[in-house]
Amino acid sequence: MMMKSEYQPQYAHLTPFFVDIKTIFENDTQSIHKARNELKIITLDEQKMVVKSFQIPHPINRVVYSFFRKTKAYKSYHNALRLINLEISTPMPVSYIEFYSADLLKNSYFISLYSPYDFTIREALHHKCSDYSDILRQFAAYTYDLHTKGVWHLDYSPGNILVQRMEEGYRFSIVDINRMAFREITPLEGCENFNKLWARDEDIEIMGREYARLSGLDESVAIREMKRHNDANKRVKNFKKRLKKVLKGDFSAPA
Template sequence: MIRYAIAPRREAFSPFVKDIQTYFEAPGTVITQKRNIIKILSFMKQKVVVKSFKIPNPINRFAYRFIRASKAKRSFVNATRLRELGISTPEPIAYVEFFTPLLERSYYISDYFDFDFEIRAVLKDPHFPDREAILREFAHFSWQLHQKGVYHIDYSPGNVLIKKEGDRYHFSIVDVNRMKFITYTDDLRFKNLSRFSATQQDTDFIAKSYAQIAGIDTAYAVKTLRHYHQKHQQYLQNKKRLKKYHRTNS
């Protein structure tokens, strides 16, 4: 069984959506091939991005069939909501799910966003051109997300895309299947910013820039972001040690 939804005014993609499994196996540019596979494909001379989600475990296959929305559907719904809020994310085209009778394969299809670099590149390179301006605009973009109640659970360096437009920078977010729409506390604002691996100098700069925009005490902003950033880095280190332990003892 197939279940899908196509965005309004994108009905021309119906043949692509209904035969997505065939199209996905066609030659294309692979963006990532880890847990999920993301490819750039072409349909009607238009670049699109297709994300094929890993087949879930049996419990989630049942849940995605009868209880809750799949990651593909959540991606489509969240992207639609973001754009309604005026937050940039590649325009959603469709999602597709295949059941036998539980969920087997699912796909999320969106327009291709022609970005110049990820925020990751800026954080990794201390000599990145116009670095301070980009980080300042990143803080402003993050504040806009928070003001509109967007809590991107995977708000991390690889999921913030940037395109230079004149002397300004346009930010767009991807990987939006894990997302909540909430009312923020000041504490939660900085917790949401903590997944970005950065030096303490950069973390402090982002915190101060955000505080200035949001009208929050600067000392509090720096202290809170440092706390959550260190906590997240410790979590990553523990996770890495655990993986190494399992590899050594398997």
């Protein structure tokens, strides 16, 4: 089986671990997320790291990722390096590793240092912390900073935004970064990037006012656009849920 990988120079001594990462990952039990992809916290050479194992692509995508498109592991690693160069917080990338069988992509991994955090932005959106309004206000400012630096996170959802309380304010960090675009973003376009938060109208107003203040956008326009995109995303997601139930033969009335 052929292997491709890149790593930061300071982690060159971990090459034997990278070669054996498939076995190490399968034998480790500290899974922190398992869906299409799986994340585990693994200690390599006394350093706590997060290893993300990407789902083996279906046959057509195995061809696509092998010959025509960069893999999710590759993009995760290089997007992280680019974010850090822009002084945007994301877990420090260590390596990406790809294994090929018969010249086609099979297993792929992205490794980063474990980054401590207190909760995700979901806790603030669900009002599970008393300072949620301050968190959301600073989060809007953080998002504006991303946009001024030309960063568009395509999976900007609650579970992918980590929050750590600091002595002054909060530290935000983004994860699941294989789907990103780097381009110029206008303030009006920026309002759309809040659409996957599944936020309440009152929370959109908090974030909208701050985003408008920093960007120079009219406050009413910012709030209106954020609500419009938020509502559109909810409609699409709810439609998909209903469609899945129909396809499964579940015609029961919604709860």
